[in-house]
Amino acid sequence: MALTITLLNSAHLRGRCCRHKVLHPLLGPLFSDSMAKLFSSYRRPGSQPEKKPSWQNTDFSFKKGIDVLKTQLSMLKKETKDYLIGPGGHPFNQYLLxxxxxxxxxxxxxxxxxxxxxxxxxxxxxxxxxxxxxxxxxxxxxxxxxxxxxxxxxxxxxxxxxxxxxxxxxxxxxxxxxxxxxxxxxxxxxxxxxxxxxxxxxxxxxxxxxxxxxxxxxxxxxxxxxxxxxxxxxxxxxxxxxxxxxxxxxxxxxxxxxxxxxxxxxxxxxxxxxxxxxxxxxxNDRAHTEEFAYETYEKNPQI
CATH class of the missing domain: 2.60.120.430 (Galactose-binding lectin)
Known part of the structure; x- marks a missing residue:
């Protein structure tokens, strides 16, 4: 628990700081809604801004963080396996055809x-x-x-x-x-x-x-x-x-x-x-040979 508190304090979860992304993969499910509200770029004209930071309403759980870590590691294992097989997890010859x-x-x-x-x-x-x-x-x-x-x-x-x-x-x-x-x-x-x-x-x-x-x-x-x-x-x-x-x-x-x-x-x-x-x-339509349908301009034309 002391380690968790130290990590959270070092992350400085405030609206003006973006270092919370370091912990987002592990604790994302815990405060995804809060972060969405915190970094939302649109606010209705005339509406009052929230006085209380949304991250203060977050319920941090060390157990959920461990479960998310296990899930992410299993995803990484699958991605590595697919990468070794070929593009998109398919053999290279199948991908080309x-x-x-x-x-x-x-x-x-x-x-x-x-x-x-x-x-x-x-x-x-x-x-x-x-x-x-x-x-x-x-x-x-x-x-x-x-x-x-x-x-x-x-x-x-x-x-x-x-x-x-x-x-x-x-x-x-x-x-x-x-x-x-x-x-x-x-x-x-x-x-x-x-x-x-x-x-x-x-x-x-x-x-x-x-x-x-x-x-x-x-x-x-x-x-x-x-x-x-x-x-x-x-x-x-x-x-x-x-x-x-x-x-x-x-x-x-x-x-x-x-x-x-x-x-x-x-x-x-x-x-x-x-x-x-x-x-x-x-x-993949072999009969379609057009590369681009619109005019392109040369930015630095040679005179």
Whole structure:
């Protein structure tokens, strides 16, 4: 117990310090909610800040820390074993010949727990979004109501969006992991919508902190009706944007640093919406030879 107190005192769990990350892999489950509130960047206009630091409400437990340590060590063991076998835990010859891969499918509640949903409620809006299993537990059903009414806080100018995003992969001891899709050139989905357009978002790992809002987008148009549709989107079609604005300096996706993928609806049409997703996969289409669909500019042109 004395050792635990010494470690906690040395970590200085205060809002202005980031050294708590040293203990986060072991004690993350104990104060993850508190840290999320402590380092949240958004606060509603006019709301009062919390006077009492959220970490003071945390119940530290040495036993839970030991259990988490055992779990992280077992994850590290599995990762090491997979690394020795080959890329993604598959033999190298199988990896080179792979033509298709299913990344996400929806057959149980555990599959849904890998995703998070959000809406403009975070900024004071009134849109609603829900996620559940579809009929016969064979798909994910994303549904809700879009409301473009702007919150009356004197600062927000636009509202009306709902989104669904996969949780980023995390390795042992809270290390960042990424998807390596460099062996494929297209995104392949089987969906059934209501005729409304969606935006497909791909998040990559930024090299610099000012690029944390960068993501790659492309449109997905659903035709509605009772029939499923299979949609293929080449990665060369995705364009770079930041905070909703298309960037002048375009470049292809770094397919070896994929963080996560998501869907957003914000077509400025009030009313209900729904989208069923059977699976999300990857495809290596040998007939598609386009490297990038948009113009690129040379920053230092030679005269």
């Amino acid at each position: 792979e033509q298709t891969r299913v990344v996400w499918e929806f057959r149980s509640q555990e599959d849904l727990n890998k995703w998070v949903i959000s809406s403009d409620v975070e900024i004071g809006g009134k849109s609603e979004v829900y996620l559940k299993l579809g009929r016969n537990n064979q798909a994910a059903l994303l549904y809700g109501t879009l409301n473009t009414e702007v919150p009356r806080d004197g600062e927000t100018k636009y509202s009306g969006y709902c989104s669904m995003r996969a949780k980023p992969p995390v390795g042992s001891f809270a290390r960042k992991k990424y998807y390596d899709w460099s062996n494929f050139n297209s995104l392949y989905l089987r969906v059934r919508g209501d005729g409304r357009p969606w935006m497909v978002n791909i998040y990559t790992d930024p090299y610099f902190s000012h690029q944390k809002d960068d993501l790659y987008n492309y449109f997905m148009f659903t035709r509605g009706g009772p029939y499923w549709e299979e949609i293929k989107i080449p990665f060369s079609k995705f364009f770079l944007s930041s905070r909703g604005r298309v960037q002048d300096n375009q470049h292809p996706i770094w397919l070896d640093k994929i963080s996560t993928l998501g869907f957003t609806i914000g077509d400025k049409v009030d009313g209900p919406f729904q989208l069923e997703i059977d699976f999300i996969g990857l495809l």
